[in-house]
Amino acid sequence: MSPEVKPDFLISPEGLRIDGRRPDELRPIELKVGVLKQANGSASIRQGKTYIIAGVYGPRELHPRHLTLNDRAYLRVVYRMATFSVPDRKRPAPSRREREISMVIANALKPALFLEEFPKSVVDVHIIVIQADGGTRCAAINAASLALADAGIPMRSLVPAVAVGKADGKLLVDLGDEEDKYGQGDVPMAIMPQTDEITLLQQDGFFKREELVEAMQMGINSCKYLHELQKDALKRVYVQKTSDSDGEEFEDDLETDLGDAEIMGDE
């Protein structure tokens, strides 16, 4: 890959970004659920050029045993970047950055999960970045929460995440790689949309108070949009499953339930 050069401007005179997006526009996002066969739950996300796969294993017995928690399950998140995911080969050993992002993702997902239902066990979340193009930690949270839902781990809500940043003095949603590198900072955030609880909020660079408040509002709006995409992706799997296995039976179910509903109405 050719050495990267700093682009002349991050915001064009027309007010568009390097890849032609408006400031509050996300990159094209493609979510898929159930991409791995052996995992209990899995999902992949393609967000612009970023491509991430997440697999969930468990709940299962935790080894080493001394890590077990007596009142809840241990959430073990492993975020890893493939050696070929970045322009320079990434050394395969887990780096400090990877360890920290693993922890950050675990902390972002934990509030949404009912881990106390599985004491002394572990839920493993493996996240592999196949291709990195900015915003991997947020994309990883999106994929991981879908994978957890796919595994049937009880959760309060899905967790959408997005990074808001600042480049050339303008607030931008869902930073790309150049905007991340040459911009003035970014705020990755994750929320639980039902309750508007924020489960992840980090900041890099400098923001004025008004800027940060506005950035968070932009982030919440984008997260809500992402949440719709996540719900769609999750429902698509079930619609597929029911339609190609027993579409007719599904219809029958609906009819009988209509009957039930009428009975209920009479009572």
Add this chain to the structure above:
Amino acid sequence: MADVKSGDIVVPGEQLCVIEELSPSYGTYEKDGIVYAAAPGAVSMDLKERSIKVLDSDGKMKLALPVSGDILIGEVGNAYEQRAEIAIVRRNDEDFHSGLVGEIHISNVTRRYVKSMHDVMRTTDIVRAKAVNTHEIPTVLSVVGPELGVILARCSRCGNYLTLTTNNNMFCLRCENRETREVANDYGQLFGLEARPDLAPRRRSYDRDDRYDRRGGGRYDNRSRGGGRSYDDRRSDRGRGRHNDRRRRN
């Protein structure tokens, strides 16, 4: 009535109904009097029980842990005096990969009295068992029932597969060792081993002829008397067993 109806596909966080209508069950949770979905899947309401749950499209619970009543197959890892640990490899005739370890307590082996776990199962035995708890770790197993129990066992002295004679009595065709196991009714049949009722241990009987025999040497005498012939029998049988084995592999 509720915001959803049975069969609807929901995702975690979706509002289902209020607590007064239906009480939350598997795959749901309640917060501030409102029932939400906790897992993705199809809604299923039980109007008799007044409960609502979210199940996978095949009507099962989605989680990767055994539920009560699942038939599990595994290998005995450690057998202690009162309990045994089973490494589970199959669940309801599907391979199971998550490395789960189940537990059998001596009280869940049979309805009769068992003095020691070593009398009913030993390490490396293959066991078919039933889960008795749901979504818990450790999984507690039971082998009470004719179709549950050891389905393949090795001789603890020489490692050869044991042949079932009768009534949980096992016999090793290679080293002539006798052992006991709590077997399933299809012991060895999945592995090409046939039961050999003719090798059953001799019953102690109290009629006159027998007593006469015992006076002339007892058990030792019995063994040496039929020794030569039965040994030949066993040799030829072993050959046959091996042949069966090979055919099964192909």
